[in-house]
Amino acid sequence: MMQRTFHRDRFTWLAYLSLAFYGYFLNVLGPITPFLKEELRLTYTVSSFHFTAFAVGILLIGVGGHLIIQRIGKQRSLWLGLFGMSLSALLLLVGKNPVITIGASFLMGLIGSLILAIVPAALSDQHGEMKAVALSEANVIASLFATFAPLMVGWFARSFGGWRLALGIIACIPILMFLGLGKNSSPIATSMESESRPAGGPLPALFWIYWVAIFLAVSVEFCMVFWSADYLERVLGLIKANAAQAVSLFLAAMIVGRLLGSRLVQRFSTRAVVSISILIAGVGFLLFWRAENSLLGLSGLFITGLGVANLYPLILSLAISAANGNTVQAGARATLASGTAILALPLALGRLADAMGIRSAYGVVILLLISVFLINQIAQRNSIAHRLANQ
16 A cells, blocks of 8 residues: 655644653552652552542543533643643652642642543644554654653662652653743644534444443553563562563563554554454463463563554544544543543452452453454444445
């Protein structure tokens, strides 16, 4: 197929960096939790409330974020999300009791998730038929920043200033973004101020089919991120430190997979790339799940990451395409799917692991992948039938 041209303007880079900024703070909570637990003398349960509070913030934006965006506009909402998350991170940094730190985590998820709701919609409006490329590239950069989060925490924890610098330094980035990209950004400003369609109308059934697929795809991703280290330790016998570091294989594969995916969607249909990605993820996970030695297990973990990498950005692209131009509400509802998955599925897998062991419990991932594949096929047939009916 003929390769299409993709142009990255100033707004595109602003959107990429905004999503990367959000991804960093989403992934920094886990690495800083042991430090908060020790300094504030928290239990495991209270420590876990930091991430739970962040996820609840995501859910609230998923429900009502489109109303805020519709009222004050995409441009103001984006900067509100950036600076709101920055100030919330600084509050977490200085907090000396769990009420403040958990509250700061909630504000990070609540205000910051405006970024997660806005960026897909704005990139889709900006790039039209090439939105799958834009969303893939945005998630590549977000994955890179997410990978830096634990590295920054570990590095600063062992050096001058302590782990808090990993939050404080990155929290200042929106100032640089505003100075470098916030002004003189025509025609970006036009794109950001325009609204695709009033947010009050219902989204079509096809969007909600893809919504379920987004929920399942994000569930797979976070089940792997949250529990693969424990699996490698308990089932394949890696020592705890090595098992924790091995998760970086999955994250590195996500970066490589999204780089490849951003190129493949310029040559092949988005649905075809999604189908291939699900198959790759399934093969990789079966290798990881049934491996009897660490080499095969780690190989399977990497291959799983390659496949899972493109599920969220590309299914999100298909969902927004199915929204009949209502990109703002579609972006917010997609955020709801992500927040629900992050909050529910890793916890559910953990409960299953308590009941039947981590190896048996991990079988839920293959069921999730099969479900994503079936829903993608249903959505494809629904889309074809809709096009035929309108001809």
